[in-house]
Amino acid sequence: QKEVEQNSGPLSVPEGAIASLNCTYSDRGSQSFFWYRQYSGKSPELIMSIYSNGDKEDGRFTAQLNKASQYVSLLIRDSQPSDSATYLCAVSPDSSYKLIFGSGTRLLVRP
Amino acid sequence: DAGVIQSPRHEVTEMGQEVTLRCKPISGHDYLFWYRQTMMRGLELLIYFNNNVPIDDSGMPEDRFSAKMPNASFSTLKIQPSEPRDSAVYFCASSLRGGGATDTQYFGPGTRLTVL
Numbered sequence: 001q002k003e004v005e006q007n008s009g010p011l012s013v014p015e016g017a018i019a020s021l022n023c024t025y026s027d028r029g030s031q032s033f034f035w036y037r038q039y040s041g042k043s044p045e046l047i048m049s050i051y052s053n054g055d056k057e058d059g060r061f062t063a064q065l066n067k068a069s070q071y072v073s074l075l076i077r078d079s080q081p082s083d084s085a086t087y088l089c090a091v092s093p094d095s096s097y098k099l100i101f102g103s104g105t106r107l108l109v110r111p
Numbered sequence: 112d113a114g115v116i117q118s119p120r121h122e123v124t125e126m127g128q129e130v131t132l133r134c135k136p137i138s139g140h141d142y143l144f145w146y147r148q149t150m151m152r153g154l155e156l157l158i159y160f161n162n163n164v165p166i167d168d169s170g171m172p173e174d175r176f177s178a179k180m181p182n183a184s185f186s187t188l189k190i191q192p193s194e195p196r197d198s199a200v201y202f203c204a205s206s207l208r209g210g211g212a213t214d215t216q217y218f219g220p221g222t223r224l225t226v227l
Binding site for chain 2: 043044045046088096099100101102104
């Protein structure tokens with residue numbers, strides 16, 4: 001079993017819709033959770049981090065964490081074609097700096 | 112700041128040759144990470160340093176891989192001898208001192224390695 005699982009997609013949504021990306025992790029002791037965005041041929045860039053159960057909002061992005069169910073999600077409201085990218089979920093299994101990445105979900109936003 | 116700098120951006124070599132990838136972290140960042148990304152395995156942490164000292168190298172695939180950080184502004188990842196299965200994009204990332212595991216890791220542009 002992979003430590004961090006994501007649906008590879010592609011997830012296709014129309015412009016203006018809400019895109020919902022999901023991630024599950026296996027280590028129940030994980031402390032920190034991150035969403036990175038990676039455009040094709042580019043490097044990953046951090047868009048959200050979350051450490052406590054519940055929701056965290058930043059502009060059009062909302063990260064949701066449920067430690068009991070071991071899942072993290074990312075909602076993108078009012079999706080734009082420029083949001084089309086691969087979204088990587090990353091988990092820090094302990095208090096170290098080590099990050100375990102999922103394989104990513106490719107998001108396509110149709111104009 | 113110029114961000115994390117990696118060189119070369121592209122490297123094509125033949126099996127058996129030595130390959131050296133280079134990284135300059137963001138000035139003032141105490142943590143440096145080397146990752147490898149492939150379609151099959153995704154983004155994997157190979158090794159990371161704190162204050163130039165290797166902390167966790169459990170992701171280094173085998174003895175053919177070695178990494179050094181001789182000073183705070185330079186790190187190398189060496190593969191000797193290289194094999195076709197080493198073909199991947201290698202990323203270097205750095206993060207600021209302190210702050211625990213919440214510090215953002217900033218990625219460099221990556222080196223695309225092709226081993227023929």
